[in-house]
Amino acid sequence: MDALSWTVFALGVPAVLFAGVSKGGFGSGAAFASASILALVVEPAIALGIMLPLLMLIDVVSLPAYWKKWSWPETRLLLWGGVPGTFLGALFFGWADDDAIRFLIGGISIGFVVWQLVQAAGWVKIGDRPMSPTAGVSAGVALGFTSFVSHAGGPVAAVYLLGRKLSKTAFQATTVIVFWAMNVLKAGIYAAMGFFTLETLTLNLALAPFAILGTYLGVRAHHIVPERVFFGLTYVLLMVTGSKLIFDALS
Numbered sequence: 001m002d003a004l005s006w007t008v009f010a011l012g013v014p015a016v017l018f019a020g021v022s023k024g025g026f027g028s029g030a031a032f033a034s035a036s037i038l039a040l041v042v043e044p045a046i047a048l049g050i051m052l053p054l055l056m057l058i059d060v061v062s063l064p065a066y067w068k069k070w071s072w073p074e075t076r077l078l079l080w081g082g083v084p085g086t087f088l089g090a091l092f093f094g095w096a097d098d099d100a101i102r103f104l105i106g107g108i109s110i111g112f113v114v115w116q117l118v119q120a121a122g123w124v125k126i127g128d129r130p131m132s133p134t135a136g137v138s139a140g141v142a143l144g145f146t147s148f149v150s151h152a153g154g155p156v157a158a159v160y161l162l163g164r165k166l167s168k169t170a171f172q173a174t175t176v177i178v179f180w181a182m183n184v185l186k187a188g189i190y191a192a193m194g195f196f197t198l199e200t201l202t203l204n205l206a207l208a209p210f211a212i213l214g215t216y217l218g219v220r221a222h223h224i225v226p227e228r229v230f231f232g233l234t235y236v237l238l239m240v241t242g243s244k245l246i247f248d249a250l251s
Helices: 006-025 033-038 045-065 072-095 098-118 134-150 154-163 166-190 198-224 229-250
Strands: none
Touching: 006 033, 006 045, 006 134, 006 166, 006 198, 033 045, 033 098, 033 229, 045 098, 045 134, 045 166, 072 134, 072 154, 072 166, 098 134, 098 154, 098 229, 134 154, 134 166, 134 198
16 A cells, blocks of 8 residues: 555554654553554555654654663663664564564564463563563563564563563653664664655654654653553554454465
């Protein structure tokens, strides 16, 4: 489908607003739902190419609110692992076809929801033991890979950072700086692989105001909206989009 079609724009507006709210106020854990939504109507590479400049804009807008409030030890470990993880993601993307990518994005979407429900049921507990430096680097590798193929590094970062028992603001600030750095790296690789086109960049300009608005709402919501409400809506969205992507991939 044409990246400049009205269908793509109509889905892009709520997707970008959602990404802004998630990254601006709730630790980036569910921002990847935006790529899942767009992958319903365009090829995965186009969906990722559309979203990355907007995610980078969201990073820039939200960064001042959390400047120097991050935890540097966790940031450093995630970035050390994130760089090789990103290149592994690029190798996989270059090898896999569109349906394999759709299946992976759909699987990550549903897996995220299942993981959250398992945690809520008390079957898995995070933070009973301190996360080691090795766990931080390993999380970074997984973060880099999933971030490259589906912008879905947030859940991996959340598992590690929750295990480190950071404060709410330090947790949020750490995700902001980590994904700002990772997105800068991804942008160069995406450009080399042809993910950006004149059409995707034109659509970025049209969607940019919604990215800024979503980020502003997210920063405000960080202090007043219960996380349970936000993520409850996220789980429903991810289950629907993830199931549809898997169905499309298999059919």
